[in-house]
Amino acid sequence: MKALQVCGKPVKTNDDGLVSLTDMFKAGKAANLVQGKQDPSNWARRDGRHFIGFVGAQLNMSERHIYATSRGKSGGTYAHWQIALAYAKYLSDVLHMEVNEVFARYKSGDVTLAAEIADKAAPKDAEWLARRVQGTVARNQLTSTLAAHGVAGKGFADCTNAIYKNILGGKKSEVCAARGLPKTTNLRNVMNSDQLIMTAMSELVAKKRIEVKNQRGNQACADSCDHAAHSVAQLMNVRP
Incomplete structure (x- = not known):
């Protein structure tokens, strides 16, 4: 899985391009940005439920193609990048802004993003x-x-x-x-x-x-x- 950096923490994406909401929540928690906020599974069942359905309808894709959970070392909750941005917005304005910037660079294929990750590694x-x-x-x-x-x-x-x-x-x-x-x-x-x-x-x-x-x-x-x-x-x- 590829790894992005959010708040100095790695955020994985899987082979289908889905983003780890679990890693985003952990990154926000480590930065003291998500007090009182729901973890990915609870958010998806409650506040995020409507938006996940909306994304699926707009893309004409079933939920399993835009939202998935897995177990094991690399397990957690993974979702389409649109859903990941919505979750970041829900968690924190600070996290939302940083995630937006990272994903803008990631989606554009900005290779300097990898260089910055290497510099900090x-x-x-x-x-x-x-x-x-x-x-x-x-x-x-x-x-x-x-x-x-x-x-x-x-x-x-x-x-x-x-x-x-x-x-x-x-x-x-x-x-x-x-x-x-x-x-x-x-x-x-x-x-x-x-x-x-x-x-x-x-x-x-x-x-x-x-x-x-x-x-x-x-x-x-x-x-x-x-x-x-x-x-x-x-x-x-x-x-x-």
Whole structure:
């Protein structure tokens, strides 16, 4: 999951782009801004109920696509960014203004936001963020190559799982189950620095192999991803 910074605290978003209202409430609480205010679950059942329904109607989406709860380490209440802004407004004028500014920069793709987060992070966290960003670049390059070489539908997931099996020891669903993580977890957000590096290396090697051999289609490209990740795992002496 991606993490924003609100009142100096991380606020996660999940793979569906929903924002953690739980993290927002914790950030406001730490800054003494939310005294007497409802936590996300109570707010959603009471004061926020009408607005959540309104957002769903306007977007023609069911509630489960704009508001969700999950358990586990990365669990909590997640909601569409419009709902997140409404919740921030309910909690505090100060929090509302800061969240508005952060989301304006986030939605516009302001890369300096990530740089500011890195500046405030501990050295170990800053190193992880650097690896995560590098991994995003490698992932985007591989995805573009896969699309250009005829990969479609579940073929993208098959290619990703071919890499995960060598680096993490199983497909995404298997790793999430083994670690007790929600199925929607972005595994890259729970990888350590070494795993991020190996995943990025695998994706770059797979991209090059597919292009040089001009491999096409779901199966051929998934095989290349498997071959690349296996080679990287052997090189790093990894036994998932």
